[in-house]
Amino acid sequence: MAVPINPARVDFVTLRLFCAVARSGSITKGAEACHLALSAASRRLSDFEAATGSKLLERSSQGIALTPAGHVAMQHAMRLFQGFEQFSNELGDYSSGVRGHVRLWANMSALTEFLPATLAAFLGQHPDIRVEVEEQLSGDIVRALVDGLADVGVFAENTPAYGLDVAPFQTDELVVLCARQHPLARTRRTDFKTCLAHEFVGLNRSSSLLELTSRAAEQAGIPMRLRVQVRSFDAMCHMIAANLGIGVVPLAACKAQVSALGLKVVRLRDAWAVRRLLMATKTGETLSPAAQLLVRQLMASST
Incomplete structure (x- = not known):
């Protein structure tokens, strides 16, 4: 049976370092990007591998490469950073007087054809809500909804949408x-x-x-x-x-x-x-009041 990783042994500084090293292919460059001494960076990476119980980095004369386990760690680290950034942005909105934050992911067709006018009307009625819009491929939108990276998604029909509540949009x-x-x-x-x-x-x-x-x-x-x-x-x-x-x-x-x-x-x-283009939210997810307002606006504009 796999031993769970102790969260106390992994921090955001180490995760950021790990991602920087993976992207640059160099511990030295990764350490510089994170403003860490080379010795401290090496120790953090060794401790991170020990905490996961897996070899994450392949070291060679050509530089640093991710192992298969390292690729998995990289994906989860990036997801954690995205979540933390959204956490920071949403709390920042409230502190600056903005009372709602909605993450809307849409495919290219919806974003260029239908959403600009709908969003303009919505934000005109609700100036205290910020809608963070991201253009993505339909399959990525579904995964973002399931993973909690997006609140509302608009994508093309015939995209597998297990775990989502789906309604016609346009x-x-x-x-x-x-x-x-x-x-x-x-x-x-x-x-x-x-x-x-x-x-x-x-x-x-x-x-x-x-x-x-x-x-x-x-x-x-x-x-x-x-x-x-x-x-x-x-x-x-x-x-x-x-x-x-x-x-x-x-x-x-x-x-x-x-x-x-x-x-x-x-x-x-x-x-x-x-x-058909479809609108979706995660099944069983309780939407924020701001997200509920946007869903109603999108439903009202649907044909």
Whole structure:
């Protein structure tokens, strides 16, 4: 049976040092970043490994690398720092007169299409509440809600959401964008299967949109040829404008780029092209009064 770590043997200074060493690959640089003497830093790291009962750092002439156990320790240390930062921010809000703090995580589609107007209205009605907004991928939003790093989340449907209370929020239309010189530019409406004859520009591998289109390609029995992968709709639009491929995007989120870059919009006949966005909170979690107010505002703005 594993022996639990004694919390008294681990402090935030040591955790911060451990993270700094892991990021820099050097005990010397980690010690400098934390304003510690090298000998004190080495002793703290040795004591930390002894407290965990695991070897966390692999030392070699090339520097310092994390062991598998070290990677796990790093993830938990970062989560602890995030929690402490939120703790500090929220108490700071109360001390400065702000009477509420809500952590809202949303995917790119929701953040660019629907949330700006809703949040502006909410904050206009509740100037004493601070909403901390973070853009993340749908899968990461679900994990943040489950882990307590976010109070409210908005993400795409078909994202596994175990342990969450989920409600419909908005719908968006997915379309194909292409450059004016692309063969599809002469088409006003098509099906996704036809699009699979061409190369694609897509988001990175953790995005719900890429998962959706990849699943549609698999059902059509035709591989989806990804030529370029990027992290934002704006980058997608610029790659598409350079005729590096076509891309499936939420129309409302990319209207400005469509106009500015002279892109061609091709609508999809497929039923999945009308996609729902969902709002969620952690099941069984008691929301703060400020978070409850924001949830009500989001529900009122849903379609």
